[in-house]
Amino acid sequence: MKTKYIILTVVLLSITIFSCKKNAVQNIARPISGAQIKYFNFALNAPVINFYANGTKVSAASSTTGAESSTTGIAFSTVYPSTNAYTVIASGSYDFAAQRPSTLTTDANLSIANLTKQVDDGKNYSIYLSGIYNTTTKKTDIFAVDDVLPAVDTSGAYVRLVHTSYNANAFDLILKNTTTNVETPVATNIAYKSASPFVKVQQGVYDLILRYPNTTANIVVRTAVSVTKSNTYSFSLRGDITLPYTGTAVNRPFIDNTPNR
Known part of the structure; x- marks a missing residue:
């Protein structure tokens, strides 16, 4: 409806x-x-x-x-x-x-x-x-x-990763709950010009973390992103991966948060 x-x-x-x-x-x-x-x-x-x-x-x-x-x-x-x-x-x-x-x-x-x-x-x-x-x-x-939007689910939210950074290798996306510090992998080995399926997560505030597959180093991080149940979000990587993700440079690596619904 x-x-x-x-x-x-x-x-x-x-x-x-x-x-x-x-x-x-x-x-x-x-x-x-x-x-x-x-x-x-x-x-x-x-x-x-x-x-x-x-x-x-x-x-x-x-x-x-x-x-x-x-x-x-x-x-x-x-x-x-x-x-x-x-x-x-x-x-x-x-x-x-x-x-x-x-x-x-x-x-x-x-x-x-x-x-x-x-x-x-x-x-x-x-x-x-x-x-x-x-x-x-x-x-x-x-x-x-x-x-491919999932049905509205009042018990949680859905998220995915879209990769638009031309000079970056494939990434995994991990959501780290800022209250419990529990890390939840939600996308694996997502390459340039591709997107992961939507995955259900619990409502909460998360740090969005991008890591190369099978590694533990954080490459790009966006902190304190609110995820609300019943909603669906696309987290899209853009920018030049050779630049530090900190600071205010326009072309820095950045994880965009756009609600699909």
Whole structure:
């Protein structure tokens, strides 16, 4: 039932911000059912982009003029939608493009990544820009994962690991309860451009720890992440693994926490 409310909310929002202007945000066929998709810009040094599906914009900030903003869109390290909602499009095969804003004086409408993907009614997907943006070719990596969401479970939460760091080896993800210090492995040997299945964990506050398989050294850590029962989370590694994960460097290794539901 919650999924239906999310679909309805997103459709109503899309209709509200729709305009007959060429650069307005459009809802493909305005479906009342369809595939649900989240979009991530986790490519290092990537510029602001918007996502298109078969030439129709499917992610953007709303506009009061109908003209596309040259600065507002999905910047590096951000997600659309940023909440636990998804966008909705009709099922079918799409060419998804991460495209520069049309109002730029340089590289207007330039696609920096393309992905052909079949999406189906009633299913959820996440599309990630990943790797590092090449300033010469003006391209970056892109991949999609199927979000096989478990049924809502009031006795616990579900989590997974998505690996988007192009220069990092495969990782294990361990959740360390900050109250009991008990460590729970939840993902094993997850390589670049892949995701683990969702795994049930108990509600609590956890340190998220990434280690190389069969080792004990902590490589990337994010502390004090709250995990709430009935919810589902994607923990996504992004950044340059050669940098220390501490500090404030934009490109440092970092474990993003995005709720799927």
